Amino acid sequence: MSRWAAVTAFIIMLTLPSMAMAETTTLSQASEQWSYVALGDSLAFGIQNDGTIGKSYADYISANLDEENVQHDFTKQFAIPGASTGDVLDQLKNDPKVKLAVSKADLLTITVGANDFLNVLKSHPEDLQDPLKVQELMKNAITNYSQILGMIRQANPHVQIYIMGYYNSFYALPAEQQQPLKSLLLGLNQSIELLANQPGVWYVPTIDAFEGHYSEYLPNPQNVHPNQDGYKTIASQFFMKIENHLPVQIHRIAGNTRYQTAVEISKNGWESANTVVIATGNNFPDALAGVPLAYKFDAPILLANKRLSASVISELQRLHAKKAIILGGPNAVSGYTEDQLKGMGMEIQRIAGEDRFETAAFISAFLHSKSDTAVVVNGLNFPDALSSASYAAEQGYPILLTRSQKLSEDVEKSLKSFKRTIVVGGSGVVSNELVTHLPNPERYGGSNRYETSAMVATKLNPSHHAFMATGENFADALTGSVLAAKRSATFLLVPPNKIDDSIIAASENLGIHTFTILGGEKAVSPNVEKNLMQLK
Template identity: 50%
Template sequence: MNRSKQKRRRLWPILFLVALLVFPAHGWAADSTDNGKWRYTALGDSLAYGIQSDGSAGLSYADFLADDLRNVDRLEEFTKAFAVPGLTSEGLLSQMQTNEEAVKSAAEADLITISIGANDFLKVFSKDPDELKNPEVVQSILQNVGENYGKVVHQIRTVNPDAKIFLMGYYNSFPAYPEEDQQQFIQLMNALNQTIQKVASASGSEYVATFEAVADNYDTYLPNPQNVHPGEKGYERIAEEFWKAVKPFVPIATDRIAGENRYETAVEISKQGWDESDTIVLARGDHFPDALAGAPLAYQMDAPILLTKERLPAEVMEEIQRLGADRAVILGGTEAVSPFVENQLKGMGLSVQRIGGKDRFVTAANIAAVLNGNPQQAVVANGMDFPDALAIASYAAGKGSPVLLTKDIRLPDVTALALTDVDASIAVGGTRVISDEVFQALPSAVRYGGENRYETSALIAKELNPADRAFIATGSDFADALTGSILAAKENSTFLLVPPNYLDASIAEAAEELGIRHFTILGGTGAVGPSVTEELMKSVHK
C-alpha cells in the first residue's frame, strides 16, 4: 500500500468526527433589568447549543454558566435559542444581520457569550482535507473568521454598547488520534484562537481560553473518541473557565432575611427555603446546647429548623400550617422543649419524635445515630459554646456529616462511642477549645481552627466550603446561624460568622479571596449591623 493511501485511510475516522461536529442532529432549544440581575444570551455553534459526546442535545457550557449566575441570584433571563449546531462565522454574521429575534436578544442582553469559528475550518476539511495543508487557504479562512467575527461583535456593540461579551477559544478535538493527525488540528486551533483573541482585544471583549483546561483530562472531558463534542463534565469544565472570566464583572448583591426577633427570623428563613415540607425540626430558641447538632439531620430531612419558647409562638404555629407539615422532630429533652409544646404540636395533628438525652453530648450522639447511613466523616466541636459548631453547620449538613460534641480537655465517653465506626473527623477550633489530647483521641482528625471564632469561620469557608454566595450570621448568638445553616446548605453557599457591628479582618479576607458575589444577611440590624454589610461589600470591591 502506498503512502498516500495510508494517509487517506488514517483520515477517514477524522472525517467522521468532523461530520458529527459540522452536521449534528438539528433542533432548537426552546432592556437591562433594573434589579441588578442579568439577561444572558449564548450565541454560536454546537458547543453553545450543547451537542453531547453521544450526539444528543443536552446541557452546554452556557447552561452551566447560567447556573453560576443563578446561584448568586444574578440571573434574570437566559437563552441559547440562537445557538446553532454547524454554524460558521459567516452564518453567525448573517444571523446578526437578518434575524430580528437574535438581534433583539443581543440588544437586551447584559451578558453575551460566543463560540464560533471552528466550523469554518471543519467544513473545508470535510470536503478536502489536503486543502488545509495549503498555507494560503488557511490564511484565507483565518482572515474570513477574523473579519466576520469582528463584524458580529461590532453589530452587537452597535445595538448594545454596554454588553459584557466573552469569546470562547477552542480545545483540541482529536486527542484520541495519533500524534501525527493531531498536530495539524492543534496548529489550526492555535491559529484560530489567536485570531479570536485579536477580535476580543480590538472590540473590548474578553477571551476565554479552554485548550489547557480540557487537555487536563481528555478521558473525562471528551469521553467518546468517535465524537469531538464534550460530555457533561467537559461542558462543566469549560463553564468553569467562563465563570472565572465572568465572575469579576458580576454585580455584588446583598439581601437580608429577618423578622422582629429570632423566632420570626427562623420563620422567614423557612419561607425563603421551603414552599412546603412534611417535617419541621424544632429547637429551643433561647438555649443552644441541644440544637447544636441538628443541622445535618434537618438538611437530610429537607426540613426547616423552627424555634420555640416555653410554648409555641403564634407565628411558628402559622408557619407549620403554611408548610403543611404533619411531623415534628424535637431536639432535646423535656427541659429544653417542654411537654406542653409537644402537646401543642400533637394538637395541631402532627406526629412528634423527640431526640434528646441526659445532656448535650448524649443528644448530639443520638442525633448522629438517627442520620441515615454510616458517615465516613464526623465533625467534632466544643459543646460548651456554640460558635464553632455553627460555623461548620452548613458544611456538615451538605456533606451529611454528624456533629458531635466534646469538652475542651476531655472527650465524653458517649462521643468516643459515637466515633467508633467513623473513619475520619474534623476538629473545629483551636487548642483552647479542643485540646491536643482530645484531638489525638479523634479518628484521623484534621483541625480547622483560628485565633477566635471568626478566624475559624473564615478558615472553614475558604478551605472546606468555598462558594460564590455567603450567608452571614452574628457570631454573638446562636439562633440565626442555626436556622440559616440549612438554607445555606440548600443554596450551595458558604457560611460566615461576623461580629454585630464591625467586620473582623479574617472575614473580610475570606470574602475577598472567595470573590463572594452575593451576601445573604440573617437577622435584623441588631444582629448584623449595616456597617458590617458595607464593609463586606468593600472587601470584595478591592
C-alpha cells in the same frame, strides 16, 4: 508558541490599541440585572446533533443567570448557523439591531471561527493541505476576530465578553485524516485565546471537557454538533468563568423575632416537610449538634419558647409535617410544647441526654452516619459549632461537643466509631492536649470566632453563595444552617455592625457573589450590607 499563535500575536499587536482605549469595569450593584447577548454560529444558535433546532449552550447560561437572579433579558436571535468571522463582523458593521443589542449588553458570549475552515473543508478540502492557504485563512479569521472585538468594545466599553475555544469534532475520523484537522483546531484555539488577553475578555476552553466523552456528547459522528449533554457541558465551562464576575446579590431572610425568622427560613427552603426539628430558642446547648440531623431528614428547624407560637403552628400546618424531632429535655423544650405537637396529630421523638455532651452523642448515634469522620467543637459556646454546622450537615458528619480540656465519657465512646476528626476552633477552646487524644485530628481554628468561620468556609466549604448570621447569638445561624446546606452554600459569621477583616478576605478569595443574610437589622445591620457591596 505555534506558528498560528505567532501570527495571531502580530495581528493583535496591530489592532489592540483601538480595542484598549475604552476602560472596562466589573458591575457589582445588588439590584443589578444583566442583559445577555449570544453571538456566533450554530453552537450559539442551538443546532442539535440530529440537525434539528434546540437549546444551545447560551440557553443554559441564561438559565444559570436566571437562577442567580441577575438576568434582565437574553437573546440569541443574532446567532447564525454556519456563520464565519466575516459574517459576524458584517453584522456588527451593518445590522443596527445587532449594534443596539451589543451597546446595551452587560454580558456577551461569542462562538465563531470554526466555519472559516469548515466551509473550505466542504468546498475545497485540498486547500487545507496547503500550508500557505491555511496560513492565509488563519490570518483572515483572526483579523476579523480582532475587528469584531474592537467594534464591540467601541459600542460598549463595559460589556463582559467571553469567547469560546472549540472542542474536537473530528474524533471519529481515521487517525491520518483527524490529525491535520486537530492540529488546525488547536491552532485556532491558541489564536482565540491570545485574542482574549485583554481587559474585559475571557477565553473559555472546551476541548478538555469533551476529551474522553466524545461518544457521550457527540453521538452522531457525521455531525459536529453536540447533544444536550454536550451543550450543558459547554455552558458549564462558560459559567465557571462568568460566575467569578457576577454582580453581588444580597438577600435577607428575617422576621420580627428569632422564632419568626426561623419560620421565614422554613418558608424559603421548604414547600412541605414530613419531618421538622424543634429546638429551644432560649439557649443553644441541645441544638448545636442538630443541624446534620435536620439535613438528613430534609427538615427545617423551628424554635419554641415555653410553647409554640401561632406563627410556628401555622408553619407546621403549611408544611403538612407529620413528625417532630425534639432536641433536648423538658427544660429545653417543654412538655407543653410536646403536647401541642401531639395535639396536631404529629409523631414525636425526643433526643435528650443528661447534658449537652450526651445529647450530642445521642444525636450522633441517631444519625446512623456511614461517615468515618466527626466534627469536634467546644460545647460551652456556640460560634465554632455553627460555623461548621452546614458543612458537617452536607458531608453527613456528626457534631460532637467537648469541654476545652477533657472529653466526656459519652463523646469518648462515640469517637471510637470514627477514624478521623475535624476540630473547629483554636487551642483556647479545644486544647492541644485534648486534640492529641482524637483520631487523626485536623484543626481549623483562628484567633477569634470570625477567623475560624472564615477558615472553615475557605478550606472546607468553598462556595460562591454564603449564608451570613450574627456571631453574637446562636438562633439565626442554627436555623439557617440547614437551609445553607440544602443550597450547597458556605456559612460565615459576622459582627453585628461591621464585617471582620477575615470574613472580607474569605469572601473575596472565594469569589462569593450571593449573600443571604439571616435575621433582622438589629442582628446584622445595614452597614454590613454596605461592606458587602464594596467587595472586589
